[in-house]
Amino acid sequence: QGGGEFQFTVRVTDDGVPAQSQTVVFSINVNELNSSPLQDELPNATARLGQPFATTAVATDVDLPTQLVRYSLGPNSPAGVSIGPFTGVVTWTPTSQQIGQHSITVIAQDDGSPSRSAKRTFQIEVLSGNSAPTDILLSNTVVNENVVGPIIGQLTAVDPDSGDSHTFTVDDARFEIAGNQLKLKSGQSLDFEAEPQLSVVITATDAGGLSVTATIGIEVTNVNDPPTVQTPLVDQPATQYRPFEFTIPANTFTDEDGDALALSVKQADGSELPAWLTFDPLSGKLSGFPAVGTDGSLALQVIATDNGSPAASGVSLFELQIAANVSPWQNEVNRLNVNNDSLGDISPTDVLVVINYLNLTGAGELPPPTEPVQFFLDVNGDNQVSPIDALLVINYLNQRAGGEGEDEQQAAVTNSPTPTANPNSSSLRQNDPTIANLADLALSQSMPRRTKSDVWDRSLMDLLNDLDIPGDFEW
Known part of the structure; x- marks a missing residue:
């Protein structure tokens, strides 16, 4: 609150009937006691040879009324360091003889009586001229195949100049730098079978224009690829009340990973085959006897499942076109060949x-x-x-x-x-x-x-x- 004259009023009252009282007014003069300013800490810093350095000291006077604070440098400050007496801004451009560690003390002093002051000392390291970065690090070098546009990892430049900033470029057109992250561009992915390992050349450039180039290897992890249709199946004809047999061609599917394939057959909607139709996965043969009510089309799917981990599957669709047979007991090849002998003789x-x-x-x-x-x-x-x-x-x-x-x-x-x-x-x-x-x-x-x-x-x-x-x- 500060010093000054403070007035007090005292009233004394007895317990008589009626009560009587007496009031006295008096003043007290309080003399102000000057307090030292409060100065914020100054963080340690680095300066570079031949480049201007600046930092600001901040001090607050707690007296009322507020005292004026002036700033000055302590003894043994490096040559060339200056400070604004009212702003507290410390400036310095180090010379070649000043490379190394230095201590700078800032004094904040008020104009009270008697005058009070506060001191803060910080360390400053003077570095030589801009040094080029020496290496580039990538936080991750492994990526799964077939993933579109993934982030590979975070890029970091190794630079003797502490606090220097860097920009990065990459030579492979499939990649880009987003912030300091190396990533594949949108729509781009890697294929283990085509390129299990690759190298990219990355350049890091510091704020002073100096750069370093590094070749970084990236490993592509194999992910099980599903079988794909190599030769689409065509619709198959069948006749009601006549044995049907169809063997899935060996070249229907191919597997990029070279995995062994196991075949199965279901209806196109995922339901099981009708009772009259069976599939042998060992021979790949689909067979049956379409009897009553089977004429028309039957949509089927052949499923090829590989032995990868985890297993993956591919599908080929086709239809059975089952023609109606209005005379199932008549030989459609030669109606007179009752016993259906292989030579077709009538006897x-x-x-x-x-x-x-x-x-x-x-x-x-x-x-x-x-x-x-x-x-x-x-x-x-x-x-x-x-x-x-x-x-x-x-x-x-x-x-x-x-x-x-x-x-x-x-x-x-x-x-x-x-x-x-x-x-x-x-x-x-x-x-x-x-x-x-x-x-x-x-x-x-x-x-x-x-x-x-x-x-x-x-x-x-x-x-x-x-x-x-x-x-x-x-x-």
């Missing part, structure tokens, strides 16, 4: 297959197959088995034996249920009522089950053996 065996089925089961509608068809019993394509189917083959064999209808394709489109007489056959074949009886039986599209007493069986066998057809017919 009495084809007739006997139909006859045997009729003898065991009887005529009637054929159910949709649930497994591959062994015998194509439905020669005329009506989804039923009847004597007509046998007679169509007999008719063809009879024509072929007599030199008529040599073209099987012509016979295949002939739907007459009645065998055609061969002018070269015996009169029995031309006139025997068994032929007419057999035709009538065929037109009725019914056949009794075979018993030992069936004269029909023996008559049919006699008829077949009487025809000029190679081979003998027997039950």
Whole structure:
């Protein structure tokens, strides 16, 4: 609060009735006692030969009224150092004889009576002229492959001039300097398989224009790459009620890392394969028997999974185009080839297959197959088995034996249920009522089950053996 005259009032009151009091006013003069200024600490500093140096001393007088503070330098200050008496700014431009450590004392003194002062001493190191940086350090030199635009690490210049600032440049166009960080540019990444190690040349330049160049090696870490599609799969045709088989080509996928690949197949939506379709991962074979309700398209995905760590996968999509089959029991290659022999020959065996089925089961509608068809019993394509189917083959064999209808394709489109007489056959074949009886039986599209007493069986066998057809017919 400072010195000055301070007035006090004192009142004395008794406890009589009524109470009586007396007031006295007096003054006290307080003399001011001068206090020393408070001076802030000055941090140690460096100065460079031939370059101006400056720092500011700050002192505060705590007296009231405030005293005027003046600044001065203590004894033994280096030659050439000066200080503003009212600003406290210390300035100095060191000479070549002043390189090294120096102490500077700043005195802050008020104008009180008596005068009071405060002192602060700081150290200053005078360095020689600007020195070039000597090395460049990078905080990290390892980066994962396939990462786009990552920060590699922090750059630091090694410089004997403490406190010097630096700018950095890099010679590789894929990289850039952001602040003091080395990073890949946006859109850039590194590939272990193509370049597991690389070197970049970095230059650090200090504020005085001096620089150093360093070559820094960067290691690219291998990250498991997923398999990729080398040869896209094409849609595969299939036919309802016919065995389907497709082997995934070996060149469908490739793996950049050279990893072994394991194949699996699912529906394109990720669900498991339908029950009728299976995949063997060892052979790469997809197989099945598309039965009832399978016609149309089935979207599939083949998944290739490598043995990397962690494992990665690639996918190739394709469709099964399953054509509807309205006559599954008819041989679409040659309808007369009932037993579907590999040579495609039409023989009495084809007739006997139909006859045997009729003898065991009887005529009637054929159910949709649930497994591959062994015998194509439905020669005329009506989804039923009847004597007509046998007679169509007999008719063809009879024509072929007599030199008529040599073209099987012509016979295949002939739907007459009645065998055609061969002018070269015996009169029995031309006139025997068994032929007419057999035709009538065929037109009725019914056949009794075979018993030992069936004269029909023996008559049919006699008829077949009487025809000029190679081979003998027997039950």
